[in-house]
Amino acid sequence: MTTAADKLAQYSRIGLWIGLAILLAAPFIGLYPIFMMTALCFAMFACAFNLLLGFTGLLSFGHAAYLGAAAYATGWLVRSAHLPPELGVLAGMAVAGLCGLAVGLIAIRRQGIYFAMVTLAMAQMIYFVFLQAPFTGGEDGLQGVPRGKLFGLIPLENDKVMYYVVLAVFVAVFLFIIRIVHSPYGQVLKAIRENEPRAVSLGYDVDRYKLLAFVLSTTLAGLAGSMKVVAVGFATLTDAHWALSGEVVLMTLLGGMGTFAGPVIGAFTIIGLQNFLADQVGSWINVIIGAIFVVCVVAFRRGFVGELIAWQQRRKGL
Numbered sequence: 001m002t003t004a005a006d007k008l009a010q011y012s013r014i015g016l017w018i019g020l021a022i023l024l025a026a027p028f029i030g031l032y033p034i035f036m037m038t039a040l041c042f043a044m045f046a047c048a049f050n051l052l053l054g055f056t057g058l059l060s061f062g063h064a065a066y067l068g069a070a071a072y073a074t075g076w077l078v079r080s081a082h083l084p085p086e087l088g089v090l091a092g093m094a095v096a097g098l099c100g101l102a103v104g105l106i107a108i109r110r111q112g113i114y115f116a117m118v119t120l121a122m123a124q125m126i127y128f129v130f131l132q133a134p135f136t137g138g139e140d141g142l143q144g145v146p147r148g149k150l151f152g153l154i155p156l157e158n159d160k161v162m163y164y165v166v167l168a169v170f171v172a173v174f175l176f177i178i179r180i181v182h183s184p185y186g187q188v189l190k191a192i193r194e195n196e197p198r199a200v201s202l203g204y205d206v207d208r209y210k211l212l213a214f215v216l217s218t219t220l221a222g223l224a225g226s227m228k229v230v231a232v233g234f235a236t237l238t239d240a241h242w243a244l245s246g247e248v249v250l251m252t253l254l255g256g257m258g259t260f261a262g263p264v265i266g267a268f269t270i271i272g273l274q275n276f277l278a279d280q281v282g283s284w285i286n287v288i289i290g291a292i293f294v295v296c297v298v299a300f301r302r303g304f305v306g307e308l309i310a311w312q313q314r315r316k317g318l
Contacts, residue, residue, distance in 0.1 A: 096222020
């Protein structure tokens with residue numbers, strides 16, 4: 001007998017398959033590949049952040065630093081050291097993960113607003129390193145990063161080929177996060193989110209679990225930054241600015257914190273508004289996004305996907 005919970009899971013799977021079909025068909029239905037690649041990279045970034053905030057309950061205000069660190073590392077290694085793109089991406093992930101480990105060892109012993117402020121302070125330090133370091137290009141950014149050939153075989157200069165590579169990486173990250181959350185480790189993370197003192201009383205070393213979650217999140221954020229710099233060909237200070245750390249919080253809350261598809265929808269919504277409305281309304285786009293966020297917080301506190309899931313559960317009597 002099919003239960004209401006089984007039907008809800010079935011609807012979720014159908015929604016994911018429909019979303020994947022749209023992404024696969026995107027280059028053939030008039031969607032600009034560069035925009036789609038950028039949106040997918042920020043969707044990866046939001047999913048990585050959601051692993052930390054939505055499933056572990058840790059609010060980082062400096063997550064853009066890890067995206068920026070990986071972007072600069074990959075861009076410099078591919079452009080100046082002439083590494084192939086796959087090695088540049090792996091190196092960028094390693095740099096982001098190491099930065100996350102260094103910051104995490106300092107911040108993870110704090111909770112709440114103190115944790116958030118430590119992550120923001122450390123991220124600002126990283127930002128000013130990028131501002132002053134000679135290899136980053138300063139305010140001009142790192143320009144002219146070549147795409148090259150993936151594994152020496154796949155020509156990434158073709159926008160459609162590059163798009164499907166980014167899409168494949170995004171799907172891998174999405175499935176990886178689902179696997180983490182559904183694993184015994186992920187269940188401990190959710191227990192820490194819901195009631196950390198109880199998790200401590202059960203014998204879990206919560207600092208170790210949170211540190212691993214932080215490093216995983218920063219490494220995946222670095223993957224998003226590395227893929228972005230390969231796709232668009234440049235890295236700028238905007239990639240490491242605190243404002244981007246605020247935007248990823250907005251993406252996660254707007255789509256639905258603690259859901260899998262929510263950060264993806266939130267990222268596409270914000271990036272879409274920034275790209276398609278900026279020419280029409282100019283700087284007023286920030287006011288529009290702010291108004292949307294206020295409406296979301298007041299009327300849709302669970303986010304788009306969270307409210308949809310809650311409505312389905314009420315409808316099915318769960």
